[in-house]
Amino acid sequence: MPDEHWTKEGKALTALILDSFRLNGRLQLAGDRLVAELGLTSARWQILGAIAYAERPESVAWHARTMGVHRQGVQRIVNELEKEGIVEFGPNPHHKRAHLVLLTAKGRNLFDSAIALQIPWVNDLSKGLSVDDIATAQEVIDVLKTRLLEADNSNEARSGQS
Numbered sequence: 001m002p003d004e005h006w007t008k009e010g011k012a013l014t015a016l017i018l019d020s021f022r023l024n025g026r027l028q029l030a031g032d033r034l035v036a037e038l039g040l041t042s043a044r045w046q047i048l049g050a051i052a053y054a055e056r057p058e059s060v061a062w063h064a065r066t067m068g069v070h071r072q073g074v075q076r077i078v079n080e081l082e083k084e085g086i087v088e089f090g091p092n093p094h095h096k097r098a099h100l101v102l103l104t105a106k107g108r109n110l111f112d113s114a115i116a117l118q119i120p121w122v123n124d125l126s127k128g129l130s131v132d133d134i135a136t137a138q139e140v141i142d143v144l145k146t147r148l149l150e151a152d153n154s155n156e157a158r159s160g161q162s
Contacts, residue, residue, distance in 0.1 A: 016140075034121055035114045047077050048086070048103070048111045057090060057100035068145070086110055 003011075031042030040048075050063045060078050064071040078101055081087045086107035089099035103111065126134070 030121075034117050038110060038113055038117070040110070040114060043073075044077055044081065045111075045114050047074060047081070048107065048114070051087065051101055051103055052108070052111050057102050059092060059095065059098040059100060061098060063101065068148075081107070 006014075028042040031045060035041070035045050046067065047063065050067055051058075054063070054066075058066075060075045061071050063078075064074040067074065078087060082089065084106075085104055088102050088104050090102050092098050092100045
């Protein structure tokens with residue numbers, strides 16, 4: 001598409017999005033390497049983090065929405081983690097079939113071990129970055145996540161009206 005159709009903000013955001021895709025790939029590779037000795041992958045670690053940092057126990061669907069990924073992928077990994085005794089399912093007072101996902105003691109220890117590996121890695125990675133610059137980047141990410149979520153919700157509402 002010719003350049004005259006782009007706003008300068010749209011062009012800059014497109015470059016940022018492409019770099020975000022590249023960053024995500026590099027973060028996943030680095031995460032895989034970082035926690036491999038624990039028998040984890042970045043995907044498994046991400047799900048453990050979602051469970052560990054949730055304010056209260058939540059369902060697979062809730063975690064998938066929060067992470068911005070498909071429920072089926074989260075369900076597959078959670079099922080594997082359950083078989084390994086890392087998570088367990090608990091009753092959900094709001095839904096008969098959508099059980100809550102809970103870390104077991106083994107899961108909490110595994111997650112804590114992953115964080116112990118992450119701390120020196122992320123401290124080293126953050127060298128030379130200011131807290132203000134990181135906060136600005138976080139603000140941009142938060143705005144984009146909110147806009148994308150609102151667009152998803154609007155599309156779901158429109159498709160449900162047929």
